[in-house]
Each structure stands twice: as C-alpha cells, then as structure tokens.
Amino acid sequence: QSVLTQPPSASGTPGQRVTISCSGSYSNIGRNTVTWYQQFPGTAPKLLIYTNSQRPSGVPDRFSGSKSGASASLAISGLQSEDEAEYYCASWDDNLNGHVIFGGGTRLTVL
Amino acid sequence: QVQLQESGPGLVKPSETLSLICTVSPGSITSGPYYWGWIRQPPGKGLEWIGSVYYSGPVYYNPSLKSRVTISLDMSKNYFSLRLNSVTAADAAVYYCARGQKNNSMFDYWGQGTLVPVSS
Numbered sequence: 750q751s752v753l754t755q756p757p758s759a760s761g762t763p764g765q766r767v768t769i770s771c772s773g774s775y776s777n778i779g780r781n782t783v784t785w786y787q788q789f790p791g792t793a794p795k796l797l798i799y800t801n802s803q804r805p806s807g808v809p810d811r812f813s814g815s816k817s818g819a820s821a822s823l824a825i826s827g828l829q830s831e832d833e834a835e836y837y838c839a840s841w842d843d844n845l846n847g848h849v850i851f852g853g854g855t856r857l858t859v860l
Numbered sequence: 861q862v863q864l865q866e867s868g869p870g871l872v873k874p875s876e877t878l879s880l881i882c883t884v885s886p887g888s889i890t891s892g893p894y895y896w897g898w899i900r901q902p903p904g905k906g907l908e909w910i911g912s913v914y915y916s917g918p919v920y921y922n923p924s925l926k927s928r929v930t931i932s933l934d935m936s937k938n939y940f941s942l943r944l945n946s947v948t949a950a951d952a953a954v955y956y957c958a959r960g961q962k963n964n965s966m967f968d969y970w971g972q973g974t975l976v977p978v979s980s
Contacts, residue, residue, distance in 0.1 A: 784965040786907075793956055793970040794899075794907065805968065837907055839965035845923040849897075849909035849965045 752777065753838055753852035760858040766826040769855045771838035772819065777850055779819040781841040785812075788835045788854075797836070798823060825857075833859045862887060864957050864971035872951075873980050878944040881934075882957030882971060889938055890915040895960045896940045897967060898931060900953040908953075912960050913940060952978040 754772040761767040771783065785798035796805050798814035801821065813824045821840075825832055838852040868880035882896070889896055897912035911921040913931045921929050930943040944951060954975050958967035 782964065782966075784967075786967075793973050794967075795970075796966065796968050799966040799968075839907075839909075841963050841965050847920055847963060848922055849912070849920075849960075851907040851909060851965075854906040 752842065752850045753840060755836075755838060755852035755855045757853065758856045758858065760860055761825075761828045762860045763828055763830060765828045766824060767828055767857065768825075769823045769836050769838075769857070771821040771823070771852050773821075773840055773850075774819050776844045777819075777840040777842040778816065778821055780843055783814065783816050783821040784839045785814055785821075785823045786837045786839065788837065790835075794837065828859055830859045833857055862959060862969040864959065864969055866955060866957050866971045866974040868974060868976070870974075870976070872947050872976055872978050874948055874978055875946055878947050878951060878955075878976055878978075879941065880955055880957075880974065880976070881939045881941045883937075883939045884959075885938070888935075889933055889940060890935055893961060895920075895962055896931075896933065897958050897960045898942045899956045899958060899967070900951075901956070901973075902950075902953040905953075909965075910942065910944075910955075914962065917962075947978050949978050952976060 786794035787797045788794040801816040802814040895912040898910040913919040928945045933940045954973040956973045957971045959969040960967045
C-alpha cells in the first residue's frame, strides 16, 4: 500500500484539462517537494515535474504541478492522445531516517 | 546526456541473492551532488524505491527492504550495484537504476530497466 494516494484512473477527451491528485502527510509532501513521472508501457519512467511545479527542458507547458499542504496535483491542459500513460507522484519522507515514496500511479485514458 | 545501463543475471532462484550493476556514462559517479538509486516495478504494478547512495556519504534504504539490501559504488569502474538477499517471488520485477539528489524524490536520468524473474 502506497503512502501517497493517487486515484487509480483518470480520463478526458482531447483538448480537455484533467487533474490528478496526490495526497500524503506532513512527513512527506507537507515538508518536502513533489515529483511527477510519466510512464508508457514497457518504458522507464520519465521525469515530468520536479520541485512541485518545475518542468524539465522539453516537457510541454501543458503539464503543470502544484502543491498545497500535504497534497499535490498534476494538471494537463489541452489533452492530447499521446498523453495517455501512467502518472506517478513521489516525495521524500522524513520518517525512518528518510526515504523516497511513490504514489500508486494513475492510469490516464484519452477518450 | 547521461546514460545508465543495468546489467546482471536474467533469472534468480528463490532464497538466493539478486545482484545488479548500473554503469554510468559519460562522467563520473563521484562528480556533482548526485545520488545514485535503484527503483523496481513488479509486473503490472507501481514503482517502489529501493535505495540511493552518494559516493562519499550515507546510503538510504527503503525501510521495508533495508534488512536485505546493499547498495554500493565501485568508483574505479564507475558503476554502482544492488544486492538483494533471500529473494522470493515477490521480488520479481523490472529493476531500474537512476540518478537522483539528496533527500529528494527527483530522478532525472533512468536506465532502461532489466526484468528479473524469480523462479527455481
């Protein structure tokens, strides 16, 4: 069972805006930054958002991240068919000497 | 562009030790403020962080795996390694190595992953 809680699935039609939530606690998201990854079947995860809302070079600005308290969100605007993928949030947790935790993942379907 | 590549036996037997190495190029694993980590993903399931190591500092482990895991570096050969003892079927997964940062969940470069089945 993941310490970070994500909805198992999300969906939207092309052009729509969708959001994926990630809920944690004070020891992880509440005190540390959030990272988002995008993963296509059979491939390694790709860094999508870091430090809550920063995009690496090459990631379209359709993807945005935010954090409030012990929760975070990933928003995808102008949804495209190629956005259909699995999305994971992650954070550092200060308990037990510190460790990385991942959310369970959200499968995004573009209808 | 940093590249990471996992390598190791393609199959491990129950109760034995899983051993993988991750070679990094270009550049040295001792340069920069980078931690080097292992993450795994059982078939059809989510990501699980195993641990991360810094060349001159502490190693951080997933508390649930800490008793069975060792992550270390070979600076002369520029790779870092993973050893997981007493494996069971639950340890079967795609194992990824990745470059990360201290006290952070950001991994910016990943290997392609290697599938490690556990079977007798």
